[in-house]
Amino acid sequence: xxxxxxxxxxxxxxxxxxxxxxxxxxxxxxxxxxxxxxxxxxxxxxxxxxxxxxxxxxxxxxxxxxxxxxxxxxxxxxxxxxxxxxxxxxxxxxxxxxxxxxxxxxxxxxxx
Amino acid sequence: xxxxxxxxxxxxxxxxxxxxxxxxxxxxxxxxxxxxxxxxxxxxxxxxxxxxxxxxxxxxxxxxxxxxxxxxxxxxxxxxxxxxxxxxxxxxxxxxxxxxxxxxxxxxx
Numbered sequence: 001x002x003x004x005x006x007x008x009x010x011x012x013x014x015x016x017x018x019x020x021x022x023x024x025x026x027x028x029x030x031x032x033x034x035x036x037x038x039x040x041x042x043x044x045x046x047x048x049x050x051x052x053x054x055x056x057x058x059x060x061x062x063x064x065x066x067x068x069x070x071x072x073x074x075x076x077x078x079x080x081x082x083x084x085x086x087x088x089x090x091x092x093x094x095x096x097x098x099x100x101x102x103x104x105x106x107x108x109x110x111x112x
Numbered sequence: 113x114x115x116x117x118x119x120x121x122x123x124x125x126x127x128x129x130x131x132x133x134x135x136x137x138x139x140x141x142x143x144x145x146x147x148x149x150x151x152x153x154x155x156x157x158x159x160x161x162x163x164x165x166x167x168x169x170x171x172x173x174x175x176x177x178x179x180x181x182x183x184x185x186x187x188x189x190x191x192x193x194x195x196x197x198x199x200x201x202x203x204x205x206x207x208x209x210x211x212x213x214x215x216x217x218x219x220x221x
């Protein structure tokens with residue numbers, strides 16, 4: 001059974017640019033949740049996708065958007081990057097929205 | 113609003129000593145509580161959840177609704193327990209996990 005994978009592992013962007021982060025869910029999982037983890041903090045919920053539809057959103061602005069594909073992999077897109085967007089972005093997949101979430105290794109984004 | 117508080121950023125103990133990592137929460141309904149652990153250079157992984165009432169790697173946690181706490185305990189710490197520990201809450205019918213800011217456990221030889 002393959003675990004959750006994320007790409008890329010690291011990324012450097014400049015303020016104002018756009019970024020796309022990718023996540024492949026664990027086999028059999030139809031739900032993907034995205035979290036932002038700033039340095040020294042716990043992960044903060046961005047949004048969740050269930051069967052290709054957004055299924056809940058945290059307190060993040062609309063420039064954070066996402067997609068889920070028919071194979072249940074997912075993308076997180078961030079437009080108009082700001083310095084404060086520098087963080088570790090975590091993806092977690094689960095069998096359904098109420099089941100245990102299994103995390104990927106994360107993508108570390110640095111915005112200069 | 114739901115909130116999770118882990119008051120200690122760092123907890124340092126000697127091998128064989130008891131460990132208690134504190135977690136307090138605020139939530140008006142009946143929450144699900146979790147402990148996640150992150151070992152050095154590894155991904156965040158589930159350690160235990162309160163509804164399972166199980167012991168994993170010698171760790172236990174009891175949900176105390178009166179004190180709104182879910183402290184993680186182990187009677188005898190091992191060096192391999194050194195890691196970052198996060199307490200998390202999920203509200204009734206909700207999707208998101210709300211995490212605390214984490215406690216780093218250092219077990220010294």
